[in-house]
Structure formats: structure tokens, C-alpha cells
Amino acid sequence: MTTHHEKKRLENPPETIKFKIQRREKEGAPQYWETFAIPYRRNMNVISALMEIRKNPVTTDGKQTTPPVWDMSCLEQVCGICTMVIDGRVRQSCSALIDDILVASGGDTVTLQPMSKFPNVRDLKVDRQPMFEHLKKVHAWIDLDGTYNLGPGPHIPNEVAQVRYAYSRCMTCGCCLEACPQYHGDNYIGPQAIAQARLFNMHPIGKITEEDRLNGLMDGDGITNCGNAQNCVQVCPMSIPLTQAIYETNRDITLNALLGWLKK
Amino acid sequence: MATGLKIAIVGGGLAGLAAAMKIAEAGHEVDLISVVPVKRSHSVCAQGGINGAVNTKGEGDSPAKHLDDTVYGGDFLANQPPVKRMCDMAPEIIYLFDRMGVPFSRTKEGLLDFRRFGGTMHHRTAFSGASTGQQLLYALDEQVRKWEVAGKVNKYEGWEMLSLVLDDHQVCRGLVAMNLQSLELKVFKADSVIMATGGPGLIFGKSTNSMTCTGSANSACYQQGARYANGEFIQVHPTSIPGEDKLRLMSESARGEGGRVWVPKADGDTRNPKDIPESERWYFLEEKYPAYGNLVTRDIATREIFQVCLEGHGVAGQNQVYLDLTHIPAEVLTERLGAILEIYEMFVGDDPRYVPMRIFPGVHYSMGGLWVDFEQRTNIPGLFAAGECDYSIHGANRLGANSLVSCVYGGFTAAPSAIEYAQNVERGNTETNGIHDNELRRQQETNDSIVHSTGSENQYKLHEELGKVMTDNVTVVRYNDRLQATDDKIRELQERFKRISINDSNLWATQAIPHARQLANMLALARVITLGALNRNESRGAHYKPDFPERNDAEWLKTTIAEYAAEAPVFSYEPVDISLVEPRKRDYKGKAAH
Numbered sequence: 001m002t003t004h005h006e007k008k009r010l011e012n013p014p015e016t017i018k019f020k021i022q023r024r025e026k027e028g029a030p031q032y033w034e035t036f037a038i039p040y041r042r043n044m045n046v047i048s049a050l051m052e053i054r055k056n057p058v059t060t061d062g063k064q065t066t067p068p069v070w071d072m073s074c075l076e077q078v079c080g081i082c083t084m085v086i087d088g089r090v091r092q093s094c095s096a097l098i099d100d101i102l103v104a105s106g107g108d109t110v111t112l113q114p115m116s117k118f119p120n121v122r123d124l125k126v127d128r129q130p131m132f133e134h135l136k137k138v139h140a141w142i143d144l145d146g147t148y149n150l151g152p153g154p155h156i157p158n159e160v161a162q163v164r165y166a167y168s169r170c171m172t173c174g175c176c177l178e179a180c181p182q183y184h185g186d187n188y189i190g191p192q193a194i195a196q197a198r199l200f201n202m203h204p205i206g207k208i209t210e211e212d213r214l215n216g217l218m219d220g221d222g223i224t225n226c227g228n229a230q231n232c233v234q235v236c237p238m239s240i241p242l243t244q245a246i247y248e249t250n251r252d253i254t255l256n257a258l259l260g261w262l263k264k
Numbered sequence: 265m266a267t268g269l270k271i272a273i274v275g276g277g278l279a280g281l282a283a284a285m286k287i288a289e290a291g292h293e294v295d296l297i298s299v300v301p302v303k304r305s306h307s308v309c310a311q312g313g314i315n316g317a318v319n320t321k322g323e324g325d326s327p328a329k330h331l332d333d334t335v336y337g338g339d340f341l342a343n344q345p346p347v348k349r350m351c352d353m354a355p356e357i358i359y360l361f362d363r364m365g366v367p368f369s370r371t372k373e374g375l376l377d378f379r380r381f382g383g384t385m386h387h388r389t390a391f392s393g394a395s396t397g398q399q400l401l402y403a404l405d406e407q408v409r410k411w412e413v414a415g416k417v418n419k420y421e422g423w424e425m426l427s428l429v430l431d432d433h434q435v436c437r438g439l440v441a442m443n444l445q446s447l448e449l450k451v452f453k454a455d456s457v458i459m460a461t462g463g464p465g466l467i468f469g470k471s472t473n474s475m476t477c478t479g480s481a482n483s484a485c486y487q488q489g490a491r492y493a494n495g496e497f498i499q500v501h502p503t504s505i506p507g508e509d510k511l512r513l514m515s516e517s518a519r520g521e522g523g524r525v526w527v528p529k530a531d532g533d534t535r536n537p538k539d540i541p542e543s544e545r546w547y548f549l550e551e552k553y554p555a556y557g558n559l560v561t562r563d564i565a566t567r568e569i570f571q572v573c574l575e576g577h578g579v580a581g582q583n584q585v586y587l588d589l590t591h592i593p594a595e596v597l598t599e600r601l602g603a604i605l606e607i608y609e610m611f612v613g614d615d616p617r618y619v620p621m622r623i624f625p626g627v628h629y630s631m632g633g634l635w636v637d638f639e640q641r642t643n644i645p646g647l648f649a650a651g652e653c654d655y656s657i658h659g660a661n662r663l664g665a666n667s668l669v670s671c672v673y674g675g676f677t678a679a680p681s682a683i684e685y686a687q688n689v690e691r692g693n694t695e696t697n698g699i700h701d702n703e704l705r706r707q708q709e710t711n712d713s714i715v716h717s718t719g720s721e722n723q724y725k726l727h728e729e730l731g732k733v734m735t736d737n738v739t740v741v742r743y744n745d746r747l748q749a750t751d752d753k754i755r756e757l758q759e760r761f762k763r764i765s766i767n768d769s770n771l772w773a774t775q776a777i778p779h780a781r782q783l784a785n786m787l788a789l790a791r792v793i794t795l796g797a798l799n800r801n802e803s804r805g806a807h808y809k810p811d812f813p814e815r816n817d818a819e820w821l822k823t824t825i826a827e828y829a830a831e832a833p834v835f836s837y838e839p840v841d842i843s844l845v846e847p848r849k850r851d852y853k854g855k856a857a858h
Contacts, residue, residue: 009613026772041508045611048508054775055724057767066770071300073474075510076607078398079304094509095610121445122773132301136413141406142365147289153362155374162599165367165393168402169603172303203365 010099013040017098018060018109019049021068023123031120034068035060035109046086046093046101046110047072068112070124077237080173084124085113090178090235093124115178117185130185131172134193139212142205154204167199167245169238176232176242188225189217191232195245201252214253223250267292269686272439272454274425274481276302278397278668279651280460281404282675283682288411290683294418295452296408297441299476301421303405306462306474307671310397311604312381312517313389314361314668316354320375325386327351332845334666337383337561338631338659339805339815340847341494341823341840346638346656348844350673357672358390364403368392369600379600380520381664383561383852389665394517395603400668423450424778425481426710428457428488428647429703436646437694440707442781445773449707451700455686458678459485459642459649460671463630467786467793468739469731471627472504472513482634482653483785486792491643492826492833493655494632495789496796499662499806500739502565503587504626505611511626512611514587515604516664518621519558521597524588525549525565526620527572532581537620538590548572553852560852563661563806566625570740579622586620594618627739629667631658631806632793635825640678646689648682650674655823660805714780715771719763723780726757726764730783730790738794742809747798754790761787792826792833799835800824817847 016037024031036053037060054067072082075094082093087105093112101110118126176191177183183190197213200206206213217223223246232242269292273280276298284294298305319325330351335342362368362376368390369377378387392399411417422444429438429451438453464479465471486492502525503518504511519525526545533540549568550557558565573583589597589605594617597605605616614621634642634649636656642649651671658666733753737746761784766776802816803809822837 025770043508045507045509051509051724055722066768067776069773069775073300073304073476074306074309075475075507076309076512077610078308078395078603078607079300079474081300081304097611122770125773128301132303132409135406135409141410142363143410144363144407147285147360147407149356149359150363152359152376156370157374158370158372158377161367161370164365165369165399168367168392168399169395171308171398172301200365205363206365 010102013102014108015040017049017102019053020109020111021123022113023068024114024120026122027119034065040098044098046096046098046112047075047082049098049110050093068124069122078171080171083115083173083175085115085178087111090115090175092173092237095237115174117178117183118174128172128174131174131177131192134189135196137189138193138197138216139209140193140196140200142200142203143209156204160202164199164202166240167195170195170240171238173237175235175237179231179235181229181231182225182227187221189221189223191226191242191246194223194249195240195242198245198249201249210252211256214249214256217249218253223253269293269455269683270295270453271456271458271682271686272297272452273458273460274439275305275460275462275651275653276421277305277307277460277462277651278401278404278671279675280458281401281408282672283458283460283650283679284417285404285407285411286676286679287683288408288414288416290679292683292686293416295420295454296417297420297423297425297439297452299422299424299444302408302419303402305401306477307401307668308398309472309474309513310668311394311513311515312520313379313391313396313665314358314400315381315388315663315665316358316390316669317351317386317388318355318358318376318378318390321378321387323386325388327354329386330354330388333384334657334663335659335845336850337663338661339850340659340817340821340842341497341804342657342659343638343841344844345841349677350657350670353673353676354669357669357676361400361403364407366392366399366403379517380559382516382519382559382565383556383663389517389520391517393599393603394515394601397668425484426707426781427484427703428644429700430488430644431694431699434489434644436644438700440703442707442711442778444778447711447771447774447777449704449711451704453695453700455689456646456648456682458682459634459647459653460651460675461653463652464786464789465627465630467730467790468627468734469728470509470511470735472501472511478782478786479630479789480782480785483789485634485642485644485647486826487785487788487828489644489828490647491635492632492789492792493635494796494824495630495792495826496800496824497631497660497806498627498739498793499562499629499631500566500625501628502562502569502625503623504628505608506624506626507611512607513626513628514608514621514623516562518587518589518601518604521600522589522592523558525558525569525585526588527577527579527585531576534580537586537588546577555854556852561661562664563808564852566740567808569625573624583624584622585624587623588620589616590618590620625740627735629662631655631660631662632796639681640674641681641685646685648678650678660807710781711777714766714777717763718765721760721764723764723766723776723783726760727783727786730754730757730787734790734794738797740808742797742807743811744798744809747794750794751791751798754787754794758787788828795833796824796826796835815850821847
């Protein structure tokens, strides 16, 4: 019994592959394109191609240029740092295999661009600090009395733990914000932070301070800005149920407002 | 409540964040310096789980047994008192993470679930799917963010430590770090400094480590006088997925959940693995180690896999063996191992729920690191270390799922030590006598000399050569002539390093200067690893010499200590504290220890 799909391999791989890279010297400087060609090797990913280019950066026009700059760390799609736009689609460059890309495009050129919704530091490198600021705003932590030994935590059904686990895999990569038609910097907090609020509100201890998180989502840049385009779930590399988080959090905000009104 | 004390922490992985949280909670101020946003630290890569003898499975587990498994698995090279303290603290560490909201997998009753890992007969490993390191790191990241909002923690993300600031008496008074965008150098004055910078896997070129794991900051401390201990003990993980850019980890939890390692009995058998009947498969770990089977310790599993392939029995005659999970129901695998199976499928293309994985050993972890005493103090007053970057817990071989607990233990122990030191240290005139500015100037000169260096050497090619020679000669099997040749090669690379010219004329956010500085530091540390291995004429844990195949307690039950000197590292040795568990021969072939 094999229900899994067989991975498509390039049957007649080109001898060289081209990388068309959108570059920028520093934030505010104009963007420009440069193209590099390197020999094809089996099992290459975008990162190993960039490492090869970095060693001796010469464009296809024969021009010696500066090495492209990009971020990378874990290379296992778990740290989120190497996210960029590859052939028009936002994703992690470590898990972007050249064979897959060329099978999908049918060509011999891979296009690399930085994410467009964050300050562009240089070349393919962006600054995603706004996402960490969002986590502050939604109070994305459990409030403990202290870190000294107070014994075990509460009993929790495994089903709840598994749902929370799905949310807890968010690596703050920013794919959801890049793909969201509503998100343009500071106008909307976006699905990442909403899902993290949901993660903590589902925990028995986190639930106690639920209001702190919901309040962070009720400002002008809050949850009501979601236009329900549902792009976020489609690009999330961790398959986090982002639209579900938005729906459930919206419901909790309404309930909370109603209860608050009744209490008056 | 401001106490006026300032403690700098270098590294924002599990150990660094654990220390930051404790120091902030005690009311003191922390400067947290990290090359990447701390949430992206290498701790995210830990997969299988965290050990603690919580004993909820009716197996009679205890911290004493955890201690015994750990020092036995480490081939008795670890000082035992800190290991005991870690094992005693482990259950409450797990409880704390539970309270912080880590979505640990749970039992029917809603309790924490535990699975088995290598080198023990007990279910001692709490886990959150198969991305436990990611989940634990995020929990600490969240708690530290709370302290950041409260103004106790100042994060400097995207800064790399270059050197310590030492006064005339070799007392640590802070550090110098570089902003990785602007290349601005900055002095961080501190009453004490905690190193929590992880491992040095990039010295071996390709490893399971993140690209930030250069060991560079640790090496800088060593070159400024910090002792480096047991550097020759490098763990090669038995199961990794070879790749063009790195070796991706395939967690030991795959075997903890029942995964079986095998090769076809007939060499060069090219049949689809599913078509090879049981009777024609060689489950060599189960055959040789009946009690522990596939969960024998990592050093042993690695050597067995390596040897099987060396003798030509690898799958399709290549350097690969099967790691087979296909006998386990797919839905069970998805819940308990989903994250790592996704990694395999993503990078190899086969779904391990239906097709046996092909794996091979890869450099994974450094048991060695900065020398510390039982309170995580290095030999430099005011300098502390915790996590993989210190040497203290794992001896000659680390047990799976002991790394996460040792990181948190190290951070929780270093924090009160660093506070106590900071409260009592005499500052004298060190604030005003110019030592900080002098060190800043020295580091700026190093940067300038790299910028202006012109020659024909390419820094990335030098790094590749270093990685290759280290992987070939200083990993699973070691021979003295090849170790000597490796040291010669490293010295040649150090000479050639003087003739590199960086190939980036745009210094804004350049990777060339940071990489060049890391490379110089990697070369220095590579000598410590290689010469430590050359000197140690025995086999113990991960260190294996066919010419000296036995452990030799009479001559070598001692800690290697390297101290920097311009010509070559100076080696000395100190006795191991074996006051709690008497050393005995390691034998995983016979009956289990408990």
C-alpha cells in the first residue's frame, strides 16, 4: 500500500541553471536585477545555489559583482529566517528544491526576490521586527506567578494539546503577512499575531488573562481588518489553521464585549 | 525595583533565554546579544524531547537512574555532582515548561506523555510532537518578551560578539560586539557575562547544526584565556539526511517510537525495500545489542552504521542504511513524529510512513566546550557559560534528549552564579580607565585589516577545505597520523587565511567580514579539537581510535584542558569527580543496567 505521491525529478536537467535575483544595496536605494548561472547538481536547493554564487559572484554578462546577501540559519524549515519570494511565491528558500521549481516552471531560471511587506535591508534580506512587536501587543505569553517550582501544570486533554501544538509551530516567518492583501505594514496586525493570541487563550492558565490578548486585537489595526481573502492559510508552511484562529478569536471578542456590556 | 546590576548574555537559545528569564525575575537588567532574532536560535532544531525522571509510567524511574544512565552513557568522563543536580532538577524543569504552556503530548488522563530514547530502558522523554526544541525555545522566548516589555531585558538581535573586555587582572568587565548590518562596534559594559552560544558544528563544514553554530564567540573567549575542555569529544549523530548544504537531523525519537535500522543481507540488493522479506534483512543493531537494540547509545549506533557501510553492506553499496518506520500505523507516526517525517519528505521526496528512510551519520553536537566549575563559572572571573558551549554534563557521549535539559539546567545555574558574582565584584576604576575603549579599538583594527587584506585566497573555499579535512579525519574513526596531518592542514589554512581578500565591496550588511572573523576563530578551535584527539590514546564514548580500542581509565580518566598560546594550544589534564557512581565497563550488549 503506497498512498504517497512520488516526487517528480527533472528528467533532462539543464547543464546550468540561472538565478535572476532582485537586488538592493541598502534600504532606500533603488532595486535592480542581476542574473547568475551555476552548474546544475542533483538535490540542490535555493540555499546551496546561493552559497555557490556567493563564492565567486559573476553575472551572466561576465560582470564581477557583490555577493547577494540573504538570511539563513537552520536549513530545516523550522527557524523561518530564510523566507523569500521564489518564482512569485513566498516560501522558505531552504526547502525550495531546484528540481521542484523547474518541474513546476518548465524553464531553467529561478527568480528570487525579497519579501515586499517588510523593510528591505539589502538584497534578499528583510527586517521582520514588526512581527515580534505584534507578539508584545497581543500579550503572547502565559502569566506565571514565578518560575520557581510550583509542581505540575494542569491536566489537559491530548486533543487540546494537539490543536495548540498546530498553532505553536508558527516560526514567525511572515509568509501569511506577505500574502495577505490587507496587510501593509502598520494598518493591520495580521493572522500571525491573531493565531498566537488564540494559542494562549486555549490554555487553561492563559485563559485567565484572555482579555489582555483580545484587547490587543480590538484597536484600529485589529482583527476587523481581515478581509477573509484566505491567502494566509494557503501559504503557511506549517499548515497552521489561521482562518480558524481568526474566526474563533472574533467570536471570543464579540462574546467578551457582550458579557462586559451585561456586567455593566 | 532597579538593582543597578547589569549582566550580559551572549546567545539567545535555550540556555541564554533560561538565564535571562531568571536574572530578570530576580530584578536585574540583562543585555541579550544574539546573531539572529532569539526565536530563530539553533535550539529550534532539537526534535525528540527533554529528559526528566518524572516516573509516570509505573517503571520505577528516578533521578538516580537518570544520573546513572547519563554518566554511564558518557563513558564516565563527566564530573558527577553537576550531573546529579541536573537530573534532580529535570522533573521540575519539565513541570515549569508545562505551566508556561508548551503543548506537550499527553496521555489519556491528560498527564504528560513520555517516550523512550537511547541509552535508557525507561520512558523518560517528554515531547511536543517531534519539534520539542522549537516548542521549549518559544516558551522561553515568550517569557523573555514579557521581561523585555517590562524593561528588564534589552535585546541586541543581529549583533555578534567579537571579544571580551578584560582588565589588567584578567577579570571580565564586558564585551565588544558587532552590528551585522552596519558593522558598528559597540562596548557592552557588564558586571558579569554569560556565554550561551551553542556548538561549533560549522568547523566540520556540513553538520546538523544551524549556520550560526560556528563556535566563534567561544573561540574568542578561549583565545583570551578561557580554558576549553574535552574539545575532542564530538558527537556524530547516527541518523542524518545528507544534503548539498547541510546534514539534516533525523531524530532519535524515530527509533524511540519503534524505528528499526537495517540493510539488505545481500550486498548490492537493489530491490525496493518493501519487497525484501524479513528473513533477508539484517537488523544489525538488534542482533548485536539485544537489550537496547536500536536504542543503543549514539556513539555506538554511529560506529556500527559507519562500519557496516565501510564494509560494503550499505544500501545499494552506498553510505546509507534504512531507518524503517513503515510497520507502525501512519496516523500514530503523524501525531508523534509528524514534524520530522515532513522534513524527510520535503527534502528527499519519499514519505517515511510508507518507504524506509535512507540515513547516514552526521556531525551533531560538541560534548566539549568552555571549562566551568560546578556553578558554571569559567576560569575567567566574571565569565560564565551554559548550554552546549560548556563542557560540563555529557562526558564522552551525550544521551539523546539530555541536551535540552542540560541547556535549561545550565542557564538556571549560571544565572544565580552570575548575580552573586555581580553583587560582590569590586569595580575599582574599571569603568573609567579606558579598557573598554582599548578593546573596541583592537577589534576595529582587526576589521580594518580584513577589509584591506588583498590576496588570492577565497574565505569560503578555505572553510570548505577545513570542513572536509575535519570530517574525514576527526569524526567517527581517528588515527594518529591522520590527526597530525589534519593539524598541519589547519595551520596551512591559518597561513592562507592571511591572504584572503573579501569579495564584497558593499560593506552594508555584508556577510564577508563576519564570516572571515568566524573562520579565523573556527580554525583556532579546530586545532583544539584535533590535537586533543591526537593526544588521547584510548577509545572512550564518541572518541574512537582503532589503534587504541579500549577505554583506559588508569591513564585517561581525566578531563582534557586546552589553553591558548600563539604557537599551539597548551594541554593539561584534571581528574574527574567520580564520587557518586563508580566507573564500570560500558557494555550495551549484555543485560540492561536497570
